[in-house]
Amino acid sequence: MNTDKKISFSISFNPAWVLSKREDMVLPIDRFTFELKKKYEVTKLDASLTDCSGVIDIPDDSNPAVMQKEIEDMLAQLYHLEADSKVYTLTVDEYDEPEEEAKPADELPSVEEIIASETTSKIKEKIETKKPEIKDETLSAMERIKDLVGASEFKEIAEECVRIAPYIQKHGTFDAFTHRSYLVSVNDGYGLSTYLNLFADLIEEHGLFKFASKKRVTEVALLPPQTKNPMESPFSSALSCFQKSSGGKIVCIDISEWMSNTDDKEFRDFLKTIDLHAGENIVFFRVPFVEKNILLELHNNLNDQLFVKDFSIIPFDSQELDVCAQALLTEMGFTAEADAWDVFRQRITEEKNDGRFYGINTVRKVILEMIYLKQLHDAGSGNDDSVIRKEEILDLISFSTGLNQTGMQMLSELVGMEAIQQRVEEIIAQIETSMHNESLGSPCIHMRFVGNPGTGKTTVARIIGKILKEKGILRNGNFFEYSGRDFCGRYVGETAPKTASMCRDAYGSVLFIDEAYSLYRADSFSTADYGREAIDTLVAEMENHRTDLMVIMAGYPDEMEKLMTGNVGLKSRMPYQIDFPNYSREQLAQIFLGMVKKSFTYQSDFENAVKDYFNNLSDELMNAKEFSNARFARNLFERTWGKAVLRCQMAQKKCTALAVEDFRLATAEKEFQNIMQKKNKPIGFI
16 A cells, blocks of 8 residues: 555443453454454554554545544444444544654564463563663553552562463453452551552553543442441442442442451342452452451451452551651652651651551651641741751651750659659669670560559650660660550451551550550450450560560559459569659649749749649549649649730730739639539538
């Protein structure tokens, strides 16, 4: 054909229609391209399971509209397809020659040759060597998956899909792929949505699945079994994803609430419905990160009715979170000095301390806060660069005092801590001696802090971590603070990995467990109480990392003694106990005035009013188990300066001093009045 004109074409067949032809000797795309090349000169041909594109040489007197009609006529002869049948979508346009044209497709090896001799990874390597070098080329889905932090089991599944794709295409065994479901064990905030979308890119790029719309991924959650809404089944939202008109997507169903009920008839019927629609969608079942034996049990229950592959996404450790954070910061055009990363890590520790941490989502939030604080600092200083420094982001952390002091200096400044300071020094000296004397064996450095609320247990634990870091006993010296029940999961099999992950975060640091006694309930026989499981995991971690993890359990004296009976090995692994007595009235007044001095001035009448107030606290109150000691003083201080700020705002002046009236207004509030009323309560019956 003598021609100097070209058109480009692109055709996409409906995946369901392609699958309906899987019994044919030749698949539709192969038959189409064969007939096309018989009639026209075709170059730049690129074909997959359902799609095909290329460039056709046409006569000078022809045009795209004519060529579109000729291709439509050819399809009508081959498969009796009309242009408006919705079985295919065809686009034909003028072809603009690129400035630098790729080498002809006929220089590449044939698909048949590749399938016969090489793996898919080698296919990619061979094809890449034939392609012209293109700068800033978009990464393939597999390349982006390989760049992920962690997620080793997900990467294995992706590589498996790439390896098998040419064989599925050659033999038309698409059902074998589309009928496979996936059971993924992953915690919130650890990239599930990202993984699902990358998987969608991957299977589309390799011709394994054709999506029906731009919204390729749908995520839903099953309601709990006990949902009492007659108008809505726990499965309603999930089942709506399997309506006939909504096929051609990835559906991810969170079945966490049904982990203990997968043998129920309702759930089995739900699986039957999914099986009826197998092949129309790719189905993922999601549960939290659980023990492997629990995941295997779930896999077996699902696999009774479905073809299921399970995998886990292990929560990121501290180093992996650092890698994610640095990548995010670089992506936003910023860098951070080394000591600024110390502030970032302390903030991440604080984020974890409430028992709720959302992985990469939390990391992204903290990175954005760092950038905001840096630019706010620049706006005030007139500086303008993209390097984040420690002093620019100190507001990111709540505990930044003592940064220029040693741990011992900080301990010596605490009110009423003389006896505790002496005890801490003795313990640290003993640990140091054991560390440097092999004949004494590896020291066990875990501790029990016993005392009522507000007696300084948390503050001292934080300082001990700093001291041990300074002495080289702990390599990090960070401080992870949790309550006892934070270690307990919501579902069977979740507690042990959750506890182990929290311990792993604290390697080289202090793991402080307040209200630790809540882990052990001697009279509890409920299978939903996971406290004992958490204790067992903690004991194992305390033994396996006895010199690289300091666990400090804190709580009331009587309850802490009961806790020690929760596991036979617990007490022996916590050889050090520090008792924290209640503060005296004088010490509480001293603590209150110490907080005032840090930010405000005051007159002698203010100091006298404070001392009178604390001196009048009753013995009954001071000895009460629920009295919050220094926490009570802090609450009163915050209420007092709040009154002072309001007073100064009304007078339109800056608040720098506290007055007696501010203190009296604070003590008159209900919380503090009730305390004074209890003090004056008469003996006997009313």
